[in-house]
Amino acid sequence: xxxxxxxxxxxxxxxxxxxxxxxxxxxxxxxxxxxxxxxxxxxxxxxxxxxxxxxxxxxxxxxxxxxxxxxxxxxxxxxxxxxxxxxxxxxxxxxxxxxxxxxxxxxxxxxxxxxxxxxxxxxxxxxxxxxxxxxxxxxxxxxxxxxxxxxxxxxxxxxxxxxxxxxxxxxxxxxxxxxxx
Numbered sequence: 255x256x257x258x259x260x261x262x263x264x265x266x267x268x269x270x271x272x273x274x275x276x277x278x279x280x281x282x283x284x285x286x287x288x289x290x291x292x293x294x295x296x297x298x299x300x301x302x303x304x305x306x307x308x309x310x311x312x313x314x315x316x317x318x319x320x321x322x323x324x325x326x327x328x329x330x331x332x333x334x335x336x337x338x339x340x341x342x343x344x345x346x347x348x349x350x351x352x353x354x355x356x357x358x359x360x361x362x363x364x365x366x367x368x369x370x371x372x373x374x375x376x377x378x379x380x381x382x383x384x385x386x387x388x389x390x391x392x393x394x395x396x397x398x399x400x401x402x403x404x405x406x407x408x409x410x411x412x413x414x415x416x417x418x419x420x421x422x423x424x425x426x427x428x429x430x431x432x433x434x435x
Contacts, residue, residue, distance in 0.1 A: 269286075274432065290312055292308060294306065321420045339415045341411075349410075356428075359416055363411070365403070
């Protein structure tokens, strides 16, 4: 019995993605995975122009890394955490009710003091241990650290707002991304 083409070694080594804006075919992205390297080519449908990129190594998203810096329909693609917007100047962080614009994602929730400085959770534990003394039992340390944190009148928010990586950005701003193979 014949094998499904998608399950062959050759098919697992390639990727073909079609990018649409509405009904308009904007680009085709071709990817090849060989060994520890990923090579991509973007074919633009409105011209004969093409772009290529590659990334090598182990343990990370080589496809998105290979797309980093390539332009599709006027949008420059970025790697993971490749671009971010700055928080409101008055705060120095993004409050929990902040609505990130399309194509961006909030990350790294934290507590902030009145000056907009981050207050790491271990700060309160360390402060409680200082006050209670070395060797204090954990339930007492935990209770005091929670009380100190509550008394500090902190605000919760996000320290970063990153752009979506690779083709996910295009999807987030209204493009259709179809994986053909």
